[in-house]
Amino acid sequence: MSGLELILAGAAPDTGNLGVSALCYSTVANILKQREDAHISILGHGSHKKTEQFTVNGNQTCDVVAAKHTRRFYDPSAFINIRYSIKLGPLASKTAKMFRNANALLDISGGDSFTDLYGKRRFEAIVLPKIIALENNIPLVLLPQTYGPFVEGGEPRAVAKDLIRRSRLAYARDQYSFEYMKEMLGEDFNPQVHKQGVDVAFLLPAASKEQVDAKGLTPSREPSTEVFGINVSGLIYNDPENAKTQYGIKVDYHALLKTFIEHVLSQSAGDVWLVPHVHAPYGHYESDLFACEKLRSHFSESQQQRIKVVNGDYDQCEIKGVIGQCDWFTGTRMHSTVGSLSQAVPTAAIAYSGKTRGVFATAGQEAMVFDARQETTENLLEQLIGSWALRSQTKEELERDIPLLKQRAHRQFEEIVSSISQ
Template sequence: MRILLAWTDETSPNLGVRALGRGSRDLLNQIWPDAEFAYMNYGTKPEAVTWSPRGLVREWVTGRRGMRDWLGGFDLYWDTRSGDSFSDIYGLPRHTTMSMIHEFAARSHVPTVLAPQTIGPFGSRRSRLLARRDVNRSRLVLARDPMSAKASASLGRPVDLTTTDLVFGIHQPVPEPGNDVLLNVSGLLWRSPHHGDPLVYRRQIESVIDGLLARGRSVTLFPHVLDSADADNDVPVAIELQEKYDGRIGLVIPRDLEHARAVIAGASVVIGARMHACLNALSTGTPAIAMAYSRKFAPLMSELGWPHVVDAGVTEDAAARILAAVDDPLLSEQALRAQQRGQQLLAAARDLIGSMR
């Protein structure tokens, strides 16, 4: 059994993308213990593949790169779309490339599965047409929240199952103790106006830090997108904030996904704007207060029975709500219930996928 894990890998600086890859492997290995896996992602592009929509059309006509033969060597095309890229919120070119390669796999007679992910929104007629073709050519369509299931149904293809995020399929880490509150500050939200007001977000973050320090809590900054040439990373912001607070807050930069999950599992609580920082926490039983910047957060967290979601870069009262959640004496108990709920939801996905054997 050869499985292509699309739009995830084990080397991305985005630990959420790595979590999708690890969760996929751990889940699918339960079904096919002897499976062989290959990755296809922007940082790990196979030689036979082109990202260009024009190049994909040309390759379909000429076959010069051998892409059809390469894809045809797999028994399953497992399409993660990086968790939230089955949409046009990151631009139509990205959506087009991912959709066209999905089409290439389907035409190469490889069973395609849309792995548990966010579906939509689709803001243009063209993006909806691409999405409609993808869902209708997939052997299975799995949504990780009810709103995504509704989006798929509106395309004329009800999902086969509403489950949860693949992070709940990752094996449990050995906790690395020593941190109280882990604070994940998003470099994306700190700089970019596309997902809220950066100035409001900065005020929210500083109010949270000030409130935690006033309560006698220990705060450790925790990047979840590692340093790279891409401006969308959390490390520079974390360093800047630690310097601003003159050593009163700590900083842990994860070495890799395993280290990140171990640190998270040993913490008291995580506050984060990267959704997988929060999901890595809940999947290990650690409470996580999410600072949401898109519609992917609330429906997924709600399905887990997790109420602690606030808007990032929008409302000035977010910090007060975060601090109130941190003070909640039932927070740890709620997190364990969310962890169990996630594991149950993903077990149903495993059983459904296993029926393909």
């Protein structure tokens, strides 16, 4: 059996978003566990002059190859350059030859970006790798992701429908997205191709306690002290006005988190860990660390002794290792909560899009998704407190259900590898 040449798109490990990095690592690691002979090239955002390395499973490496949507058509890493260079035979660029020699293109669209919500240019960036694959008879596998929403009757919806229809396999990562895909395809729906799957990040390995402690990532704690983790989204916390207009946030996110933490501190002897899940320059509106430290600064000096900010140079596996030490967790970045759910940590999500509800439903925890677009601040506070109070019961549910969910995720990769090995 000769080695597979694979391309992974829509999961660049160089975005600073550890949720996307989790999708990347989980996909690559699980493909290589089944096909050690596979060579996987990951599409990233770097320079065409340098190929980076991405390591999984301890010692297996993949190339991170620059390929991006840019108007600089002369740049060998531009999708438009790749698209036309691939037709030049021996004169094709190195990246174009990589596409031409691929046995399959695996595409996960960042998990939630296969939609027209973010404008024409973002949509083009998401679909171009898929289009290049199909134009050159490269099998396209759409990994578990959210589909849509799309404007009814719009061109992006028609393009998306055609790409999904022509894929070798296409997985939705939850029941709601699966039904959306099914409705969009209509008579073109094929149950042998179009399937309901599981978010691949449920299989992301967590760094051990010893590993994260050795890097100084774990805040100090007494062994018997409970820890309650909170992921604070910089996207929502640092620019609340934009959060209202762009995402329809109704709750006062600042007041919600502050009041909830005050409740936890007064009703328990536990510590609160504030957990960033997106790296961005400090002070940038996307920076979770900046948001966490701003939130902590609003508490008294004595309260701050029990509120710790997780800080340091950590990757997706290391932050998952930190999250796994929590006794309860809530997050606004969805993949921070997948990191906790997948370790059977009782979890609540403060959601601002529909994707979270479906992913939690796959784990039997849909009732623990609280929508910041629909609830008042007071109602969402009550829901968080209720989830926190139910943590022992939720722990039992997760310890029963998560192993079964992971089995589904493993079978999903077996099916993918079988399909692209044909």
